[in-house]
Amino acid sequence: MSAFGRKSGPGGGKPGFGVARPMQQGSSPAREKDVRGGEQFPPVEPAALAPSADPLSAASPSQQRHAEAMSRLSDRSNSEHIAPEGPQGFEASVHKIKEQVLPRLLERVDPEAAATLSKDELAEEFRPIIMEVLAELKLTLNRREQFALEKVLVDELLGLGPLEELLNDPDITDIMVNGPLQTYIEKKGKLQIAPIQFRDEEHLFQIAQRIVNKVGRRVDQTTPLADARLPDGSRVNVIVPPLSLKGTAISIRKFSAKPITLDNLAQWGAMDQKMCTALKIAGACRFNIVISGGTGSGKTTMLNALSKMIDPGERVLTIEDAAELRLQQPHWLPLETRPANLEGQGAITIGDLVKNALRMRPDRIILGEIRGAECFDLLAAMNTGHDGSMCTLHSNSPRECLGRMENMILMGDIKIPKEAISKQIADSVDLIVQVKRLRDGSRRVTNVTEVIGMEGDVIVTQELFKFEYISEDENGKIIGEYRSMGLRPYTLEKARGFGFDQPFLEACL
Numbered sequence: 001m002s003a004f005g006r007k008s009g010p011g012g013g014k015p016g017f018g019v020a021r022p023m024q025q026g027s028s029p030a031r032e033k034d035v036r037g038g039e040q041f042p043p044v045e046p047a048a049l050a051p052s053a054d055p056l057s058a059a060s061p062s063q064q065r066h067a068e069a070m071s072r073l074s075d076r077s078n079s080e081h082i083a084p085e086g087p088q089g090f091e092a093s094v095h096k097i098k099e100q101v102l103p104r105l106l107e108r109v110d111p112e113a114a115a116t117l118s119k120d121e122l123a124e125e126f127r128p129i130i131m132e133v134l135a136e137l138k139l140t141l142n143r144r145e146q147f148a149l150e151k152v153l154v155d156e157l158l159g160l161g162p163l164e165e166l167l168n169d170p171d172i173t174d175i176m177v178n179g180p181l182q183t184y185i186e187k188k189g190k191l192q193i194a195p196i197q198f199r200d201e202e203h204l205f206q207i208a209q210r211i212v213n214k215v216g217r218r219v220d221q222t223t224p225l226a227d228a229r230l231p232d233g234s235r236v237n238v239i240v241p242p243l244s245l246k247g248t249a250i251s252i253r254k255f256s257a258k259p260i261t262l263d264n265l266a267q268w269g270a271m272d273q274k275m276c277t278a279l280k281i282a283g284a285c286r287f288n289i290v291i292s293g294g295t296g297s298g299k300t301t302m303l304n305a306l307s308k309m310i311d312p313g314e315r316v317l318t319i320e321d322a323a324e325l326r327l328q329q330p331h332w333l334p335l336e337t338r339p340a341n342l343e344g345q346g347a348i349t350i351g352d353l354v355k356n357a358l359r360m361r362p363d364r365i366i367l368g369e370i371r372g373a374e375c376f377d378l379l380a381a382m383n384t385g386h387d388g389s390m391c392t393l394h395s396n397s398p399r400e401c402l403g404r405m406e407n408m409i410l411m412g413d414i415k416i417p418k419e420a421i422s423k424q425i426a427d428s429v430d431l432i433v434q435v436k437r438l439r440d441g442s443r444r445v446t447n448v449t450e451v452i453g454m455e456g457d458v459i460v461t462q463e464l465f466k467f468e469y470i471s472e473d474e475n476g477k478i479i480g481e482y483r484s485m486g487l488r489p490y491t492l493e494k495a496r497g498f499g500f501d502q503p504f505l506e507a508c509l
Helices: 029-035 061-078 089-108 111-115 119-136 143-157 163-167 201-213 262-267 273-284 299-307 350-357 374-382 398-411 418-428 492-496 501-508
Strands: 172-178 183-187 190-193 225-229 235-239 249-253 289-293 316-320 332-336 364-367 390-394 431-437 443-455 458-472 478-484
Touching (some): 089 119, 089 143, 119 143, 163 172, 163 249, 201 249, 262 299, 273 299, 273 458, 273 478, 289 299, 289 398, 299 431, 316 350, 350 364, 350 374, 364 374, 374 418, 390 398, 398 418, 398 431, 418 443, 418 458, 492 501
Parallel strands (some): 289 390, 289 431, 316 332, 316 364, 364 390
Antiparallel strands (some): 172 249, 183 190, 225 235, 235 249, 431 443, 443 458, 458 478
16 A cells, blocks of 8 residues: 555556546446547547648737737838938929029019018919019919919918918828928827928028017027917927037927817717716816826817816916917916027016916916926915916826926925925815827826825825726727726815815716
């Protein structure tokens, strides 16, 4: 007898692998055949061992995703980037004719008189002159080419040259000029090359100067950086050589001509209906809101949408480096900073404007973006009777947003301990709205987080809503779910003062 209770020896030893007997008494010939290993595991056919024509068809979903991901990596590593081509076809021919006509046209036109006319009036004045120049050059154009040439020439003299075509396209949200020969645009969240080019660096630099001069700023080698705006409110950033090595670079962030509301954002999938209701109540009940996110994630759009919920009887002041907010309120006064002059004097910062705004009897103070020590001035405004103030800042998450606010205050000359700064942030900020631009180009509200208070030296927060990634479809569009965390909001008492406590509670649960 062995230690395992089995008899030793040939009869009672441990059965060999693959010949275990069934746990039943008696045996049949067929069972004996199975026990001996004859047909219990039938031989594998050679065809079954042959490789499948489509290995992904038999693979599990996780294996398919892995194979597709590796295939994308391989394609990207082996791809060759081809330099963009200039205008082709009809556009190229009009561009070539414009280069011949423009110098002769300028000889016949008084620039000062032309500047006083509108585009339509200038086109009417230009038409006979253009016909004369074409006759001199012995060029014959059809009606379509004449209209295209007139538009190009008027844009060149009064507008922004090749950029006019892109600015008039409502589907384009961003324009990025990387020197005279390369321009990219963003459509539906994706970047693509634009079919335009500038004559040379001097042509592009003149257009950049035309943009910044309209708002009383300048750009040259002594001040190679400039923030400006277009008449429609689009934000412009210009950087010129020697800082930009490929030539003058212009970045234009376009904004929708039609005001965007929170309901629009919910219809477009940026948030769900419960989140939309909660944000409407937060805007109406004068919550102090910080909108956090990365570049191009939709912070300014969200701030404009939240402003729709401000009571029309409230006085609202906005403070920005380059005025780009378009609040949907009757009593709204925008303020804008001023850079220093050539002697380095006369600069007016955001902090100066915040201090002055407190003397202008505001109900709410809204900062376009905080980047430095002016964060302390905004917090001071929030907890000194200006409830409902809002701002935006760059951050990747609500927790990082609080850390950045602490760091920005410490960047200044304010000599107060970090614990006091954290307490002032916790007492001032009610809500952090985190927005993100996902990799498929969609912009979503990923977190709505409430700031509760302090616990020791740490700011305590609780998440009211969250966007959870699930998967993506065959077109690469991200599929996710907006979840309410089911927590009772800490700011419920503030909503009760405006009569919105019950809808706010139902939206968050």
